[in-house]
Amino acid sequence: MDMNAGFGGFAASLIDRPLWVMNVVPFDQPDTLPIIFNRGLIGVYHDWCESFNTYPRTYDLLHMSYLLQSLANRCDIIEIAAEIDRILRPGRWFVLQDNIGMIRKMDRVLRSLHYKTAIMRRQFLVARKSFWRPDSTGS
Numbered sequence: 308m309d310m311n312a313g314f315g316g317f318a319a320s321l322i323d324r325p326l327w328v329m330n331v332v333p334f335d336q337p338d339t340l341p342i343i344f345n346r347g348l349i350g351v352y353h354d355w356c357e358s359f360n361t362y363p364r365t366y367d368l369l370h371m372s373y374l375l376q377s378l379a380n381r382c383d384i385i386e387i388a389a390e391i392d393r394i395l396r397p398g399r400w401f402v403l404q405d406n407i408g409m410i411r412k413m414d415r416v417l418r419s420l421h422y423k424t425a426i427m428r429r430q431f432l433v434a435r436k437s438f439w440r441p442d443s444t445g446s
Contacts, residue, residue, distance in 0.1 A: 308366045308394075311336065311374035312350055315343040329366075331359075333374060356382035359394055367399045375409040388416040397438035404431050 309317040312330035321328055330350030332340045343350040353359060355378050369391055378387055391401055401422070403413055410432045414424050417432075421439035426432055 308369050310355065310369060310371040312339065312343060313372075314339050315346050315348045315350065317370055318348045319346060335377070355387060355390070358390060361394055363393050364396045366394050367396055369395055369401045371402070372404040375403065375405045375413060379409065384412055385416055388413065388420065392420055392436065395436050397436050399436055401434045401436070402431065403434070
């Protein structure tokens with residue numbers, strides 16, 4: 308899933324792969340969904356401060372590029388991270404491109420959710436969702 312699809316470039320770059328990309332155009336961003344459709348791609352409008360209408364653990368990869376700052380002005384970063392965690396499968400990836408301040412905030416939240424994270428070139432956060440379970444203590 309491309310959480311801030313723009314013109315669908317992320318999906319277009321993967322067009323020859325045996326997979327599909329859900330392009331999401333945030334409702335408060337420029338309306339590029341007709342361009343995405345004209346490229347033969349799929350997509351929807353969405354407000355990331357709300358829950359995305361999908362089953363939990365649906366997606367293998369979530370890609371977000373320069374969207375977090377505008378979302379953080381309207382809703383809590385923890386709510387966004389909770390939605391990312393809900394729709395991402397265990398063992399799969401979240402890739403964030405943003406400014407270093409937003410990356411560090413999201414890094415702290417995802418680490419608290421037991422993600423393995425790495426910051427690359429001070430502009431990318433790459434996170435892998437673990438299949439974390441609490442330790443069982445016999446009573």
